[in-house]
Amino acid sequence: MKASVYIIKIGGNIIDDEARLQEFLRSFSHIQALKVLVHGGGKLATKLADTLNIPQQMVEGRRITDAETLKVVTMVYAGLINKSVVARLQAMQCNAIGFSGADGNLIKSNKRGTAQLDYGFVGDVELVNAPLLTQLLRDGYTPVIAPITHNGHGQLLNTNADTIAQEIAKALAPFFAVQLLYSFEKKGVLLDVDDDGSVIPVIDPTSYQNLKTAGKIFAGMIPKLDNAFAAIQAGVDKVIIGQAEELDMLVQGKAGTMLINGK
Amino acid sequence: MKASVYIIKIGGNIIDDEARLQEFLRSFSHIQALKVLVHGGGKLATKLADTLNIPQQMVEGRRITDAETLKVVTMVYAGLINKSVVARLQAMQCNAIGFSGADGNLIKSNKRGTAQLDYGFVGDVELVNAPLLTQLLRDGYTPVIAPITHNGHGQLLNTNADTIAQEIAKALAPFFAVQLLYSFEKKGVLLDVDDDGSVIPVIDPTSYQNLKTAGKIFAGMIPKLDNAFAAIQAGVDKVIIGQAEELDMLVQGKAGTMLINGK
Numbered sequence: 414m415k416a417s418v419y420i421i422k423i424g425g426n427i428i429d430d431e432a433r434l435q436e437f438l439r440s441f442s443h444i445q446a447l448k449v450l451v452h453g454g455g456k457l458a459t460k461l462a463d464t465l466n467i468p469q470q471m472v473e474g475r476r477i478t479d480a481e482t483l484k485v486v487t488m489v490y491a492g493l494i495n496k497s498v499v500a501r502l503q504a505m506q507c508n509a510i511g512f513s514g515a516d517g518n519l520i521k522s523n524k525r526g527t528a529q530l531d532y533g534f535v536g537d538v539e540l541v542n543a544p545l546l547t548q549l550l551r552d553g554y555t556p557v558i559a560p561i562t563h564n565g566h567g568q569l570l571n572t573n574a575d576t577i578a579q580e581i582a583k584a585l586a587p588f589f590a591v592q593l594l595y596s597f598e599k600k601g602v603l604l605d606v607d608d609d610g611s612v613i614p615v616i617d618p619t620s621y622q623n624l625k626t627a628g629k630i631f632a633g634m635i636p637k638l639d640n641a642f643a644a645i646q647a648g649v650d651k652v653i654i655g656q657a658e659e660l661d662m663l664v665q666g667k668a669g670t671m672l673i674n675g676k
Numbered sequence: 677m678k679a680s681v682y683i684i685k686i687g688g689n690i691i692d693d694e695a696r697l698q699e700f701l702r703s704f705s706h707i708q709a710l711k712v713l714v715h716g717g718g719k720l721a722t723k724l725a726d727t728l729n730i731p732q733q734m735v736e737g738r739r740i741t742d743a744e745t746l747k748v749v750t751m752v753y754a755g756l757i758n759k760s761v762v763a764r765l766q767a768m769q770c771n772a773i774g775f776s777g778a779d780g781n782l783i784k785s786n787k788r789g790t791a792q793l794d795y796g797f798v799g800d801v802e803l804v805n806a807p808l809l810t811q812l813l814r815d816g817y818t819p820v821i822a823p824i825t826h827n828g829h830g831q832l833l834n835t836n837a838d839t840i841a842q843e844i845a846k847a848l849a850p851f852f853a854v855q856l857l858y859s860f861e862k863k864g865v866l867l868d869v870d871d872d873g874s875v876i877p878v879i880d881p882t883s884y885q886n887l888k889t890a891g892k893i894f895a896g897m898i899p900k901l902d903n904a905f906a907a908i909q910a911g912v913d914k915v916i917i918g919q920a921e922e923l924d925m926l927v928q929g930k931a932g933t934m935l936i937n938g939k
Binding site: 464465484487488491493497508509510511513518552561565566567 | 727753758763
């Protein structure tokens with residue numbers, strides 16, 4: 414039987430909130446299984462760019478990353494956030510080790526094409542170094558990964574953290590029973606977007622089609638869920654969506670929405 | 677026979693100069709032996725602190741590190757500089773992997789006491805994780821180390837890069853034939869501080885005493901050389917002092933000053 418590994422992605426809403434971050438890291442450090450933490454950026458990068466008078470342009474939630482903005486996100490994501498999180502986890506007896514995608518060639522990406530829109534120094538994941546991650550996990554380390562990758566030719570690239578989590582999950586699927594966990598503002602996938610009590614506990618591909626057909630999935634969730642089912646199709650065991658505050662319960666399957674392969 | 681490992685420290689004068697850095701990294705990537713790069717900070721951190729209106733106070737070349745300055749140095753040293761260097765080395769087929777002292781508990785330090793002067797969040801090295809470094813080197817990685825450490829209780833600390841290089845050299849001495857190389861503005865230890873042609877090629881403890889007694893060692897060099905001989909006393913094979921531009925020659929023993937144990 415393959416060992417379980419949790420790939421857990423947290424977003425800016427946790428990073429930006431000191432008390433919630435500390436509480437989340439405590440729960441994270443208590444997970445007994447192997448684990449990887451992927452973190453996003455939060456408002457810190459935008460705030461720093463503002464102070465430095467570097468104009469920020471967002472298109473559909475993605476940051477246009479010019480050369481100066483790349484320096485800012487590298488400093489904030491791979492420097493301040495990554496090292497603060499690692500130091501705190503170390504204090505909680507979790508043997509964390511921080512990575513950008515450049516370190517040990519962990520994540521190689523390609524600069525996104527400019528045909529539709531020039532995102533600047535933004536990378537789409539090409540290859541995850543699964544042997545390195547596997548070795549680290551087997552040696553007892555907990556990788557903490559910042560959303561900065563490289564192209565193998567010396568260029569750092571800003572990369573979406575959700576995508577990194579998903580690509581890592583897929584890359585580890587041949588070696589581990591992978592549980593991919595997305596922390597999210599809502600308690601899970603909701604039947605009624607205004608009712609936190611309407612969490613759908615389990616969705617499989619068939620029920621997903623039915624829910625979509627019945628118009629019961631909030632439009633904004635569809636790309637996220639399509640991606641999640643693609644990961645499951647690619648061998649990931651489960652995708653769990655829920656609130657970081659409920660990490661303990663999410664890991665135990667007692668909260669959030671669990672996406673599974675129904676077969 | 678123990679395998680050789682080079683611990684190479686570069687300072688701000690190389691980091692700040694794009695062309696010199698690129699040339700240095702190319703020479704560094706060509707070193708066939710095992711190697712570790714320790715980098716300092718340079719003017720970038722001071723520049724960023726200035727732009728952010730964080731007053732900087734230096735005492736005897738050491739930065740007083742308040743909470744805001746700690747954020748700046750963590751961003752610049754462990755983020756921007758460390759990841760840029762790693763990405764460039766990766767492009768040169770050198771399997772670099774970036775570290776702060778927090779990552780994998782690589783370097784644990786103690787916050788410096790405030791009895792004489794409050795340096796703020798500055799750490800003095802307590803322990804280097806030699807097993808982790810040894811494992812990385814044996815697995816073919818080249819660690820690239822930023823001068824940020826942690827105290828094991830969640831606090832990052834700004835730490836002198838010269839000291840980090842020396843402590844790493846001492847920690848690896850039982851396992852490797854360690855060559856500690858300090859890059860320096862001058863071509864080596866000079867008999868006449870104004871004459872680059874007056875490099876002393878080799879110094880052992882006896883000749884060091886004679887040179888000091890004869891007043892032939894520039895006062896500013898004495899603490900550096902005392903530290904170097906202490907490292908040799910602690911088992912380091914050689915300390916080499918010279919210009920980063922001459923790295924190839926320094927490694928071959930054809931330039932710079934080599935400090936050795938004369939016995």
